[in-house]
Amino acid sequence: MSGYTIIPSQISSLPWKIIFLLIALASFGTTILYSAADGNLQPWAGPHMVRFLIMLAGAIIMSRFSLDFWKAITFPVYLSVLLMLVGVEVVGSLGGGSQRWLNLGFMRLQPSELMKPAVVIAVAWFYDRLPPSRSADLVSLIPPLVLMALPAILVLLQPDLGTTLAIIFGGIVVMFLAGLPLKWFTISGAILAALIPVAYFFALEPYQQRRVTTFLSPEDDPLGAGYHVNQSAIAIGSGGFSGKGFLNGTQSHLDYLPEGHTDFVFATMAEEWGMIGGLATIFGFYLLLRWGLKVSTNSASRFGKLVAAGLTCTIFFYIAVNLMMVMGLAPVVGIPLPFLSHGGSSMMTIMICVGIIMAIERQPKSSNGKFA
Numbered sequence: 001m002s003g004y005t006i007i008p009s010q011i012s013s014l015p016w017k018i019i020f021l022l023i024a025l026a027s028f029g030t031t032i033l034y035s036a037a038d039g040n041l042q043p044w045a046g047p048h049m050v051r052f053l054i055m056l057a058g059a060i061i062m063s064r065f066s067l068d069f070w071k072a073i074t075f076p077v078y079l080s081v082l083l084m085l086v087g088v089e090v091v092g093s094l095g096g097g098s099q100r101w102l103n104l105g106f107m108r109l110q111p112s113e114l115m116k117p118a119v120v121i122a123v124a125w126f127y128d129r130l131p132p133s134r135s136a137d138l139v140s141l142i143p144p145l146v147l148m149a150l151p152a153i154l155v156l157l158q159p160d161l162g163t164t165l166a167i168i169f170g171g172i173v174v175m176f177l178a179g180l181p182l183k184w185f186t187i188s189g190a191i192l193a194a195l196i197p198v199a200y201f202f203a204l205e206p207y208q209q210r211r212v213t214t215f216l217s218p219e220d221d222p223l224g225a226g227y228h229v230n231q232s233a234i235a236i237g238s239g240g241f242s243g244k245g246f247l248n249g250t251q252s253h254l255d256y257l258p259e260g261h262t263d264f265v266f267a268t269m270a271e272e273w274g275m276i277g278g279l280a281t282i283f284g285f286y287l288l289l290r291w292g293l294k295v296s297t298n299s300a301s302r303f304g305k306l307v308a309a310g311l312t313c314t315i316f317f318y319i320a321v322n323l324m325m326v327m328g329l330a331p332v333v334g335i336p337l338p339f340l341s342h343g344g345s346s347m348m349t350i351m352i353c354v355g356i357i358m359a360i361e362r363q364p365k366s367s368n369g370k371f372a
């Protein structure tokens with residue numbers, strides 16, 4: 001019988017190429033965390049892989065829901081996460097000097113992470129209902145700015161500048177792709193550039209100001225504020241072309257490299273796996289981002305196009321900022337590297353993005369690939 005297969009269609013229809021890519025990235029991350037813990041599965045490597053497998057299953061389940069379902073729950077989800085951010089300000093638990101978590105008993109939840117995809121979907125929902133002919137009207141600008149500003153202000157109060165920037169970035173990407181006039185973005189960029197000195201002196205906390213000055217001149221305080229970046233550069237540089245070898249890193253094993261299992265996990269990897277490992281990791285991320293943008297291009301729905309592109313750019317924000325941060329090209333803002341860094345909240349956000357993009361991929365494809 002032609003066309004007969006013993007594999008159920010629900011299984012064979014899954015996007016196995018991207019699933020295998022995610023497994024490869026997470027497995028490599030587990031290997032790095034295993035080495036960072038001196039050859040032990042605890043406390044990072046084992047929980048990292050278990051958490052990934054659970055969230056991968058969740059992403060696959062999310063992919064089975066239709067695009068209409070995601071449209072229907074957009075604002076209930078957005079409002080729920082916004083209320084959780086308010087709850088963080090009232091009863092949130094402290095960690096690392098910041099008030100960012102809600103203690104749910106069985107886990108600590110960081111609502112600001114959930115707001116990253118929520119903002120993208122909410123802004124896309126708005127533009128999906130706005131006729132493209134009105135994209136140059138003021139009505140196309142104010143509501144999305146409000147949708148971004150409310151959570152951004154709450155997250156900035158925690159304080160968490162990195163997450164605030166990620167929330168705004170995702171929303172701005174959707175606004176740009178929705179066809180708003182380019183001059184609006186140009187004027188806004190010029191205004192923001194002019195306000196940078198004001199923001200530095202009056203909006204940033206002292207520790208955030210130190211991060212900026214350290215980024216501009218890390219050698220001024222090599223044993224203090226510049227220690228993280230300097231040790232990261234030493235670890236990456238000492239790895240050379242092929243690295244020192246698995247379990248042979250010195251910067252992380254001798255505790256010279258702070259946060260080698262979270263924010264600076266790329267430096268931990270580069271020391272042992274060298275430029276080869278770094279390029280392989282970046283190529284894996286390239287394949288992931290290319291897939292997301294391809295899903296956006298092929299979607300027949302304006303909502304699907306905007307959401308897939310916005311969520312893909314949210315993942316890109318994590319990757320780009322973390323890599324720039326560990327290489328001294330951006331201030332240290334506490335952005336983890338997807339699938340490699342230890343941490344549940346960030347992985348949850350990434351897998352939510354992946355699950356929704358998978359759901360969009362299952363929808364009917366566009367014949368022309370253009371934004372409607």
